[in-house]
Structures are given as structure tokens and as C-alpha cells.
Amino acid sequence: xxxxxxxxxxxxxxxxxxRKTAKRGAxxxxxxxxxxxxxxxxxxxxxxxxxxxxxxxWKRDVGHRLDALIVRTIPxxxxxxxxxxxxxxxxxxxxxxxxxxxxRYVKVAFFRGASLCPMPPGESKQQHMRYLxxxxxxxxxxxxxxxxxxxxSRLPGERM
Numbered sequence: 132x133x134x135x136x137x138x139x140x141x142x143x144x145x146x147x148x149x150r151k152t153a154k155r156g157a158x159x160x161x162x163x164x165x166x167x168x169x170x171x172x173x174x175x176x177x178x179x180x181x182x183x184x185x186x187x188x189w190k191r192d193v194g195h196r197l198d199a200l201i202v203r204t205i206p207x208x209x210x211x212x213x214x215x216x217x218x219x220x221x222x223x224x225x226x227x228x229x230x231x232x233x234x235r236y237v238k239v240a241f242f243r244g245a246s247l248c249p250m251p252p253g254e255s256k257q258q259h260m261r262y263l264x265x266x267x268x269x270x271x272x273x274x275x276x277x278x279x280x281x282x283x284s285r286l287p288g289e290r291m
Contacts, residue, residue: 160185163215167232170212178212186232189267193237196271197230204277205284219280225288228280239263243286247279 160181161169168185170178183194194217201208201219209220220226229240244251244261253262263279265271 162187165233166190167215169215172211172213174209174211176210179210179217182212182215182217186237190232190237193265193271194230197237197239197265197276200271200273200277201228201280204280208284220288221284225290227283227286227288236264236266239265241279241283242289243283244279246286247282249275251279 162185163169166187168182170182170185172178179198183191183198186194198217205219205221207222209222211218211220211226216229216231218226219228225242227242229242231238231240238253239251239262240255241247241251241261241263243259244255245259247261251261251263253264255261263276
């Protein structure tokens with residue numbers, strides 16, 4: 132056998148190529164604890180849409196709805212995914228809102244939520260932050276949510 136190279140059948144080569152393509156192709160994002168999608172850090176709409184598409188079950192619909200409400204309320208809003216969470220902000224002003232998936236709910240974090248009127252209901256250990264938790268059968272009060280988004284977009288954002 133010395134000096135001979137192993138031969139690969141055409142069938143074996145095709146199987147190997149398929150495996151490599153499957154690994155490189157559009158693999159499903161991994162879900163972290165609580166079902167939070169693991170999405171690579173990125174700026175713009177594409178990584179945010181990838182995050183929303185990877186949200187499990189009913190949470191995906193909530194993600195689409197929140198994103199649409201934010202974009203409709205603040206045309207030209209800047210988006211990014213950092214720390215496996217979509218962030219929304221104003222150009223050069225920092226981030227005013229983030230979304231995160233948990234096992235039983237979707238958490239919306241208003242980074243300066245303590246300054247919103249009325250304040251979002253969820254308290255935080257951080258002085259300025261407030262939360263809105265959305266569970267599976269919760270109705271989203273669109274008028275209140277968009278009012279919070281509008282107010283939050285006018286406040287100094289978080290530099291992350």
C-alpha cells in the first residue's frame with residue numbers, strides 16, 4: 132500500500148460535501164437558557180430579524196409585534212443584537228430599549244424607564260431601569276407601549 136493514495140468513491144464524496152454544506156448552511160440558532168436565541172452580535176435590522184425568527188413559539192409573534200410597533204413609532208430607529216438581545220436606540224444617543232426571551236415571558240427593558248410616565252410596572256435593582264413582562268396570553272396595550280417607546284427615545288440612552 133506504500134505510495135498509494137486512498138480512493139474516495141463518488142458517492143462518498145457527495146455525502147461528505149452534503150455534511151460540510153449542512154454545517155455551513157443556515158443552521159438554526161441555538162436556544163440558551165429560557166429559550167433565548169443565541170444570535171451573533173450585529174448592527175442593523177438583519178440580526179434583529181434573525182433573533183425574532185429564532186424566538187420559540189408564541190414569543191416569535193410577540194417579537195414581530197413589538198418590533199413593528201417600535202419601528203412604526205420611531206421611524207429610522209437604530210437596531211442591534213448585543214448580549215443575545217435586540218436593542219433599539221437613536222443614532223449617536225445610545226440604546227433606550229432591549230428585548231430578552233425567558234422561559235415563560237418576553238421581557239422588554241426600558242433603560243430609563245423610571246423617567247417614563249406612567250412607569251412600566253416591572254421594578255429593577257438598577258435605579259433607572261423598568262421592565263414590561265409579556266406572558267403568552269397577555270394583551271399588549273399598544274397605546275401605552277408606543278407612548279413609552281416615544282418617551283424613551285427622547286431620553287439619554289445607554290452606551291453599551
